[in-house]
Amino acid sequence: MIREFSSADILFIVTAVRWTLILSAIAFAGGAIGGLAIALSRSSQNRVLRRIATGFIQVFQGTPLLMQLFLVYFGLAVVGLPIDPLLAAAVALTLHASAYLGEIWRGAIEAVPSGQSEAATALALGYRDRMRHVILPQAMRIATAPTVGFLVQLIKGTSLASIIGFTELTRAGQIVNNATFQPFLVFGTVAALYFLLCWPLSLLARHLEARMRRALMR
Amino acid sequence: MTEHAIIMRAVNKYYGAFHALADIDLTVQPGERIVICGPSGSGKSTLIRTINQLEPIESGTIVVDGVELTAGGENVAKVRKDVGMVFQSFNLFPHMTVLENCILAPMKARKVSRAEAEKTARHYLERVKIPEQADKYPAQLSGGQQQRVAIARALCMKPRIMLFDEPTSALDPEMVKEVLDTMIDLAREGMTMLCVTHEMDFARAVADRVIFMDKGRIVEENAPAEFFGNPQNERLRNFLGQIA
Structure with missing residues (x-):
């Protein structure tokens, strides 16, 4: 049963922006803490700390974010935690952000x-x-x-959480598209919303x- | 027992295979002013940087003001509190005002109150003749002014010994004098000083002893009159010929 792309659908997509923002905020805050620890470890005198931090960065920069999401998502069950898409996405994106912010801040x-x-x-x-x-x-x-530049990447990266079933902006688009089958219109709207989030940040970074x-x- | 300001015994330092300091023996009395010179790579900067352990050493003993630096642990922090250092490139903290530069270490390392630290800072800024610059940032000052701030910042820790690592080498010629004058004032007040410098007029004016280093060794040391008037070592004669 295919229905029209209505204002209710647009509202549904727009309100899903909040989950994209919440997920980005959690990952950025967690990544800031993790990234600082990584950066300090990487630039410390302690060889063991340096090795651990380097290994962490290599693993998380050398594997696709999507695989990290899958591993955390299914890994939750292995360690006996409930399979929760928000939790999994937040953990995976935090680890991902820690690796990248750690490397940016070590350089700084x-x-x-x-x-x-x-x-x-x-x-x-x-x-x-000191x-x-x-x-x-x-x-x-x-x-x-x-750092602001990376935040833009992170916001776009949250779209991958849609694949493990977390209803953020991209997933909301998929849901609406499944019912309306107007992919160009629906995903055009979704893309425009990402652009509205990211563009001001890009300008800020350049400034x-x-x-x-x-x-x-x- | 007379307390020596600095005792270095059989100090050796390597950078990989490069022997940066070779069997250095040096004793400095309180209040003594020593100038160290030598060609680049001779180890003169490395020598004074071992005295506050900016450079660790491979073997030997260094005792500063009765505290054995080379025993490590707490002793290192203790020595650093009593030894001020001035660098060629000033190394002021660019994100802090002149006053903040001067009060940071006394507040954090000596646990002095802010009011007390500011009072001390203003006193020493007055002494290096730039009290009016207290609220400016380092980038707003000339090189000579920055180096005088760096001297004041070191003095704010009330050190017993001051180390100068080529303090005028990065300065424009017209600013060298103001920094040297500040150092001469300090010398007259009885501060124990070790200066790595090529300013031979300064050495003649204030040094009790001049040391010449080459290839990581102390090759010659003497009172300035003798050092400049009657140099014994061949390499020192060459060196003095080149810089005169």
């Missing part, structure tokens, strides 16, 4: 001139104070533009990058 930490760390060390500041007050504030400036370049030239 290492881009801070070594003299900064030396000066802080010579002033008797310990590791925590990182917190001297290195990370400078690394954050360097990392802001690529931040330009500001950063000016600051460095000063």
Whole structure:
């Protein structure tokens, strides 16, 4: 039974945007915590920590996000947790974001001139104070533009959660298309909504990058 | 027992196969001003960087103000609190104002209150003659001013020993003097100082002893008059001929 693509369908798709946003926010927040841990481990003196962090990054950058989603989704059952698409998507995207943000932030930490760390060390500041007050504030400036750029990737990446049955924006589109069979119209709407989410962020990233370049030239 | 400011015994340091410091023996008395010179790659910067363990060493003993640095652990932090360092490239924290640069370490490493730290900072900024720049960012200052801030920042920790690693090498010629004058003031007040520098006029004016290094070794050390007037070592004579 095929019905028309109606305003109710549009409303259904638009309200699904909130799940895309919620999933992106969870993955970004979790990825920020995980990414910081990875970045600090990767740039630390401790060889074991460095190895673990490097391995983590290699695994998550070297496999498709879709496989990670599948593995986490079916893995939940293996460890005795309920199979819940939101939980699975949130965990998989968090791990994915941790790997990428960790690598971006490691680069930013290492881009801070070594003299900064030396000066802080010579002033008797310990590791925590060096990182917190001297290195990370400078690394954050360097990392802001690529971090926003990655957030755009992450938002688009949440569309894969549709495949494990989580009803975010893309899945809402599929549901509506199955009933209306107007794929061009339906997925055109879905794509437009992604664009509305991502485009301002892309502009922001470009703006931040330009500001950063000016600051460095000063 | 007279307490020595610094004792280095049989210190060796390698970068891979490169012997950066070879059997260094050096004793520094409190209040002594020492200038270290030598060709690039001779190990002079490495030498002073071992004194606050910015460079770890492979063998030997370093005792600073009675604390054995090479015993490691707590001792390293203890020594770093008492040893200030000024770098060739200033290394001010660019995201902090001059005042914030000066109060960070006293507050975090010495646990001094903010009010107390600011008072100390303003005092030393006054002494390096830039009190009016306290609220500016490093990038807004000239090279000479930045280096004077770096000296003030180190002094805010109230160190007993100051290390200078080519403090004027990155400066435009017209700014060298203001930094050297600041260092001369500091020397006159009795600070124990080790300076790696090629400013031989500075060495003549304030040094108690001048050390010449080559290939990781201390080749010659003497009072300035003797060091410049009657150099014994061939390589030192060449070196002095080149920089004069």
